[in-house]
Amino acid sequence: MNDQHRSEGDINSSPQRQAWQEQNLDAASRALLDADRRYFLQQSLSTPCLNGLQHCKGIYLEDLQGRRYMDFHGNNVHQVGFANPKVLETIKQQLDDCSFCTRRYTHQKAVDLARKLTELAPGDLNKVLLCPGGTGAVGMALKLARVATGRHKTISMWDSFHGASLDAVSVGGEDVFRKDMGPLLPGTEHVPPPDEYHCFYECYERGGCDLMCAKYVEYILEKEGDIAAVLAEPVRSTPYIPKPEYWQRIRQACDRHGALLIFDEIPHALGRTGKMFTCENFDVIPDMLVIGKGLGGGVFPLAALIVREKLDVAGDRALGHYTHEKNPVACAAGLAAIEYIEEQDLAQQAFELGRHALETMQAMMSRHALIGDVRGLGLLLGIELVKDRSTRERAVEEAETVMYKALSKGLSFKLTMGSILTLTPPLTISRQELDQALAIIESCISEVEQGDRHVG
Amino acid sequence: MSAENTRPIWEQGDVNLTAARQKYWTENLSDQIKDWFAKDAKYFLHQALSTPVMTVLSQASGAWIQDLDGKRYLDMHGNGVHNAGFNHPRVLEAVRRQLDEALTFCPRRYTNIPAVQLAEKLATVAPGDLCRVLFCPGGSEAVEMALMLARMVTGRFKTISFWDAYHGTGFGAAAVGGEEHFHSRVGPLVPGAFHVQFPDYYRNPWGFARKEDVDAECLRQIEQVLQREPEMAALIAEPVSAKPVVPTREFWTGVRALCDAYGAMLIFDEIIEGLGRTGKMFACEHYVQPDILVLGKSLGGGLLPFAGIVTHEKYNILQDRSIGHYTHEKNALCAAAGLAGLEVIETEALSQRADELGTYFFRALEGLRDKQALIGNVTGLGLHLGIELVKDRKTKEKAVQEAEAVMFSALEQGLSFKVIDGNVLTLRPALTISREEIDLAVDILDRALEAVKSED
Ligand SMILES: Cc1ncc(COP(=O)(O)O)c(C=O)c1O
Numbered sequence: 066m067n068d069q070h071r072s073e074g075d076i077n078s079s080p081q082r083q084a085w086q087e088q089n090l091d092a093a094s095r096a097l098l099d100a101d102r103r104y105f106l107q108q109s110l111s112t113p114c115l116n117g118l119q120h121c122k123g124i125y126l127e128d129l130q131g132r133r134y135m136d137f138h139g140n141n142v143h144q145v146g147f148a149n150p151k152v153l154e155t156i157k158q159q160l161d162d163c164s165f166c167t168r169r170y171t172h173q174k175a176v177d178l179a180r181k182l183t184e185l186a187p188g189d190l191n192k193v194l195l196c197p198g199g200t201g202a203v204g205m206a207l208k209l210a211r212v213a214t215g216r217h218k219t220i221s222m223w224d225s226f227h228g229a230s231l232d233a234v235s236v237g238g239e240d241v242f243r244k245d246m247g248p249l250l251p252g253t254e255h256v257p258p259p260d261e262y263h264c265f266y267e268c269y270e271r272g273g274c275d276l277m278c279a280k281y282v283e284y285i286l287e288k289e290g291d292i293a294a295v296l297a298e299p300v301r302s303t304p305y306i307p308k309p310e311y312w313q314r315i316r317q318a319c320d321r322h323g324a325l326l327i328f329d330e331i332p333h334a335l336g337r338t339g340k341m342f343t344c345e346n347f348d349v350i351p352d353m354l355v356i357g358k359g360l361g362g363g364v365f366p367l368a369a370l371i372v373r374e375k376l377d378v379a380g381d382r383a384l385g386h387y388t389h390e391k392n393p394v395a396c397a398a399g400l401a402a403i404e405y406i407e408e409q410d411l412a413q414q415a416f417e418l419g420r421h422a423l424e425t426m427q428a429m430m431s432r433h434a435l436i437g438d439v440r441g442l443g444l445l446l447g448i449e450l451v452k453d454r455s456t457r458e459r460a461v462e463e464a465e466t467v468m469y470k471a472l473s474k475g476l477s478f479k480l481t482m483g484s485i486l487t488l489t490p491p492l493t494i495s496r497q498e499l500d501q502a503l504a505i506i507e508s509c510i511s512e513v514e515q516g517d518r519h520v521g
Numbered sequence: 522m523s524a525e526n527t528r529p530i531w532e533q534g535d536v537n538l539t540a541a542r543q544k545y546w547t548e549n550l551s552d553q554i555k556d557w558f559a560k561d562a563k564y565f566l567h568q569a570l571s572t573p574v575m576t577v578l579s580q581a582s583g584a585w586i587q588d589l590d591g592k593r594y595l596d597m598h599g600n601g602v603h604n605a606g607f608n609h610p611r612v613l614e615a616v617r618r619q620l621d622e623a624l625t626f627c628p629r630r631y632t633n634i635p636a637v638q639l640a641e642k643l644a645t646v647a648p649g650d651l652c653r654v655l656f657c658p659g660g661s662e663a664v665e666m667a668l669m670l671a672r673m674v675t676g677r678f679k680t681i682s683f684w685d686a687y688h689g690t691g692f693g694a695a696a697v698g699g700e701e702h703f704h705s706r707v708g709p710l711v712p713g714a715f716h717v718q719f720p721d722y723y724r725n726p727w728g729f730a731r732k733e734d735v736d737a738e739c740l741r742q743i744e745q746v747l748q749r750e751p752e753m754a755a756l757i758a759e760p761v762s763a764k765p766v767v768p769t770r771e772f773w774t775g776v777r778a779l780c781d782a783y784g785a786m787l788i789f790d791e792i793i794e795g796l797g798r799t800g801k802m803f804a805c806e807h808y809v810q811p812d813i814l815v816l817g818k819s820l821g822g823g824l825l826p827f828a829g830i831v832t833h834e835k836y837n838i839l840q841d842r843s844i845g846h847y848t849h850e851k852n853a854l855c856a857a858a859g860l861a862g863l864e865v866i867e868t869e870a871l872s873q874r875a876d877e878l879g880t881y882f883f884r885a886l887e888g889l890r891d892k893q894a895l896i897g898n899v900t901g902l903g904l905h906l907g908i909e910l911v912k913d914r915k916t917k918e919k920a921v922q923e924a925e926a927v928m929f930s931a932l933e934q935g936l937s938f939k940v941i942d943g944n945v946l947t948l949r950p951a952l953t954i955s956r957e958e959i960d961l962a963v964d965i966l967d968r969a970l971e972a973v974k975s976e977d
């Protein structure tokens with residue numbers, strides 16, 4: 066299997082997965098997986114699935130055999146934990162009150178949510194549009210950028226993911242979605258993402274990041290002259306955490322060349338990075354902010370496009386014409402999740418726990434040669450495994466083995482780029498639970514370093 | 522606004538920028554509604570088909586919606602989610618039960634029983650050997666999945682679809698759609714989308730009165746494209762158009778044969794028409810079997826966003842790819858709502874009800890046509906009906922202002938429906954509607970037509 070396929074996540078056809086399943090699944094779990102496999106179209110990142118679940122509650126997944134796993138992935142919907150009682154209670158109340166609103170009408174909850182988002186979002190990000198999925202919200206942003214600028218070209222990043230539709234795949238940079246798909250949207254330029262550890266421009270040979278990657282974006286903006294928008298995740302899930310100057314420089318270049326800056330914060334907005342919005346870590350305000358995932362309270366599909374006041378220029382068009390644009394239950398769930406994040410001060414919690422986790426991971430790195438790099442911003446954390454620290458060669462098989470070992474010890478997380486343990490716990494996690502999870506990872510790494518490849 | 526320069530923007534629905542709409546707002550919005558209405562306009566991006574909205578809702582239940590002042594409207598639009606009626610007690614109960622189970626969201630590398638059950642159910646009820654399912658939150662994304670699957674299966678990318686069709690808002694779905702509203706001012710869409718005319722037996726540019734002639738012309742257009750562009754990936758259409766035009770069986774048999782001859786896949790978008798609306802579980806059962814069936818809207822039980830595709834076993838070929846990679850692919854709450862909605866449709870025999878009441882409604886509308894000269898044509902299948910208003914039955918000149926006036930008059934009398942193409946009143950009530958409610962709708966339409974006639 067080509068390693069490029071692994072940028073979005075661990076794939077479901079590895080020998081380690083098979084071994085894990087053979088040792089851990091009972092007949093009932095297998096029967097469910099077989100049924101899943103029988104009825105769903107198979108794809109490299111979902112069906113055939115890893116396991117079946119019967120509950121997702123708090124920070125835990127529980128499988129059909131009653132085993133619980135701390136979930137450090139959660140598809141990033143679980144800022145407030147799964148089945149958050151406040152969110153569930155709000156949903157039940159809203160079901161009693163009004164369960165759907167057709168889109169030519171509005172509903173108080175939709176308006177309340179829109180107002181809340183504009184209050185929270187920095188600067189004059191004051192206008193909102195809702196839809197169920199993040200992919201749709203990215204599409205709405207691209208459409209608005211075209212209407213507002215009268216241009217159509219974009220700059221986005223290799224290895225990025227912005228959704229699975231033809232438009233989102235066009236701006237995304239992963240071959241598992243793009244390869245053999247035929248012609249996509251025209252005018253989508255791609256650049257290497259900022260990644261000091263594996264810098265495409267080899268800045269590590271020159272003593273670290275010298276913003277060559279930002280300069281290349283500036284270069285394209287200038288050469289093309291008619292770029293509608295730069296679209297990127299301010300921090301990749303991987304995580305790649307650029308310097309603030311990276312975004313500041315691109316922000317200025319966008320302004321100079323009349324391009325809009327769109328941040329896709331679908332997985333990380335609403336507290337994960339230690340701030341309500343990721344962009345606040347960089348002192349940069351985009352023209353459009355796309356959020357989703359956790360916005361639905363970890364229950365509902367819900368996403369939002371939040372844009373600057375001056376971009377309210379498509380009153381005679383349809384940017385998003387989504388059936389669930391004003392779903393009151395979804396909006397109530399979103400409001401409850403945001404209130405919970407505020408009441409519990411989860412952004413601050415993410416900041417503090419994130420710092421603590423990073424320190425722990427740094428200490429782990431000093432003990433384990435397999436760890437090439439550790440990174441984090443709030444509770445968006447990554448441990449990169451390498452075969453050799455000097456060549457930085459990705460330790461793909463080792464990472465996969467660590468992942469399945471951890472699963473057997475009650476911890477679930479995802480791999481990105483094949484070799485990065487990507488850790489995004491619910492923000493409601495306690496320090497003790499976090500320590501416990503990191504200890505599990507360390508023990509799995511130790512085992513692998515000692516040549517123990519057993520994943521049961 | 523003159524009829525000429527606004528014509529195209531009516532295709533998908535009545536727009537919110539007209540003088541009649543202004544007048545309705547001035548005369549009908551209470552202070553309390555105005556307040557929320559103004560906030561909606563302040564916080565949401567404006568679009569021609571949503572914000573500024575019609576009014577503010579407080580409830581949706583059965584075949585009815587209710588505004589903030591407690592005024593009730595029999596809803597003949599419902600965005601198509603209400604096949605089982607809004608807020609159906611059994612769907613609500615299933616959703617509540619699922620919330621109590623603490624299994625709502627399920628990360629997509631795992632599976633769960635409700636998701637598999639819904640897939641199994643669809644595989645069972647879908648016609649022929651359509652048995653492989655993939656889910657996502659919205660219909661628009663499901664259309665994209667169908668297009669991407671067709672690309673993968675055929676190794677081609679071009680499509681044929683129909684002018685005036687709506688298939689969703691993403692750039693891929695918008696490209697196969699045939700509406701100015703979603704095409705112009707947004708720059709290049711996904712390439713390779715060819716468009717032809719959908720049959721219209723009442724109004725066609727050739728002046729044909731016989732269905733065979735219309736069918737022959739439309740088939741000729743398709744074949745003409747296929748002869749010049751034989752590498753066609755798919756033809757995508759609603760089996761019955763939104764207007765609705767109900768094509769003959771011969772038309773779809775002809776299309777099916779052309780698709781087979783050229784190796785193009787046939788995709789039916791039954792997001793509106795599936796799940797009972799046309800008097801059969803799936804609209805294609807009136808015609809031919811597609812290669813991919815796209816479902817949505819009522820698949821979420823009228824509460825949750827949920828959509829998906831159902832296809833043949835032989836197209837299960839994407840093991841190392843991802844065409845649908847949506848966060849909520851395996852959302853157990855959405856699946857539980859969809860399953861309950863399907864059970865309601867089955868146990869309450871709603872397809873059969875749509876067939877019987879559709880015939881009853883259709884006859885009543887034909888009776889109205891005999892009385893009201895404004896009605897040029899009555900069409901439809903099951904509870905998917907439309908009446909076309911004309912200034913003159915001979916010239917068939919569209920009665921655009923009259924249609925809008927009828928819509929607002931009906932709204933004032935408690936009947937809500939959507940106008941498409943400028944002059945077609947589309948009537949798609951909940952399939953749970955009663956005979957008495959249909960009588961009420963017909964009475965209101967009668968009075969509204971009478972009032973508009975005397976205004977002229
Ligand atoms: C950065 C980013 N953008 C967009 C999306 C797409 O969101 P959705 O799955 O809700 O369509 C995702 C989901 O994984 C994401 O991580």
Ligand SMILES: Cc1ncc(COP(=O)(O)O)c(C=O)c1O
Nearest residue numbers: 387388659660661687688689792
């Ligand atoms: C025929 C058809 N296809 C696709 C869609 C898009 O569905 P959604 O709004 O769920 O994205 C719609 C919705 O109006 C539709 O009517």
